[in-house]
Amino acid sequence: MNLKNRPNPIDFQKVALETLRIEEQALEILATQIDERFSRACEIILHCRGRLVITGMGKSGHIGRKMAATFASTGTPSFFMHPGEAGHGDLGMLVHGDVLIAISNSGKSDEIMMLMPLIKHLEVPLITISGDTKGPMPQNADVALTLGNIQEACPLGLAPTSSTTATLALGDALAVALLDARGFTADDFAMSHPAGALGKRLLLHVKHLMHTDTDLPKVSPDTPMNQVLYEISNKRLGLTTIVDKNDVLLGIFTDGDLRRLIDKQQGFDVNLVVSEVMTQNPLTISQEARAVEALERMNDKKINQFVVVNDLNQVIGVISMHDLIQAGVN
Structure with missing residues (x-):
């Protein structure tokens, strides 16, 4: 990329505000997707006897890691499983009694689809998060959560931006709904946050x-x-x-x-x-x-x-x- 050939100087603030506007619109579209499927997903996770396992490739994986951390700190035992590594032994992390959330905006991640027969064999409930229900992943899911027809903030429409923001927000919505259902308290929160200023505020008496x-x-x-x-x-x-x-x-x-x-x-x-x-x-x-x-x-x-x-x-x-x-x- 040759910056010298750019015809006009870029208005960074204008681009930033447009990015935020598009992502805000994505969250508004996501809100229209919250229906009985969301409630069903919460019920499945709430009654899980094992752990909530989250998987996703690329940017979806990064969001999945954050989701797992949020769930774990708010009363839902959870961890992230890399789908590529799962095909080389890490699938042993997943056992009967767990629940799996699989994230893929397209709904057809090859790495996750390769695991599908073993997921079915383990009889692990599958919750997917994707843009729509057309892909093979949501088609094989017990609950298929969708983000809706959202526009990426990337002007090329290629880099995951609005879709990852919406996925993260959906994960937060699930975690908070489950937190509320469990009657999770500040004292409970403190037990998983013993270090730093937060832990001292909540744990020290x-x-x-x-x-x-x-x-x-x-x-x-x-x-x-x-x-x-x-x-x-x-x-x-x-x-x-x-x-x-x-x-x-x-x-x-x-x-x-x-x-x-x-x-x-x-x-x-x-x-x-x-x-x-x-x-x-x-x-x-x-x-x-x-x-x-x-x-x-x-x-x-x-x-x-x-x-x-x-x-x-x-x-x-x-x-x-x-x-x-x-x-x-x-």
Whole structure:
């Protein structure tokens, strides 16, 4: 290609907007194809006793890999099987009890058609995704999902563009419909996303980060201030809890309380007991609360720590903003 021979400079933005318009139109056409076939496909996958296996060649294969990843992360065990490799041993991935989704816009991928007798022999339900129902693949399918008569955004009409966008959207629609049918929750989602910021937001709870046992600052209400200060300094959390003999929370005394006390009294009486100056009814949090919730509440209340209590209001831990930030919660 000789760019010097191009008669006029190309308007890249115009081409981009036209591409998006054509692909948007493709999704509108796809929406007209959602009918009882879609419901039947969902029922087959929902009642699958094995795994959902997805196959496709070329660009269809790339879309199939993404679909498999989306299904797997939303409650439908799934993986991608390359149809070319399947003919050389990888078909062993597919077993009775699985469901197969085969993707081919033309509906006549040679590599997939070569596998058809073995698919039938395994009695694996076959769901196809193609442009229409005319090809041999949809003709052999238990459910033939179609994209409709869509135009490729490629001006040559050759490169898979609108068709792959529509296929990806159809895969997302299947995954979300099944997610909803399974009653899939944020906690379920977290179990397959343990790494990174998302996993920390969903999986980390206060109980995983709080200070407990010997690290927990705790004094009785009649403790003199010199011992209170030692407890705060020794446990290094910027506060101590004040509890009764049953560990029920009575109040807290913080570094900030100490500064305010010194400012108010121009020093303080070492004979004071902590019950005289503690903050009663402090904010608390449950150990089952998500760590991200603790951070959000700290920011909202402009505090740096939470006392963690059980259902009996007994102190079981302390969690600080430093703990949350150090754990990567944001």
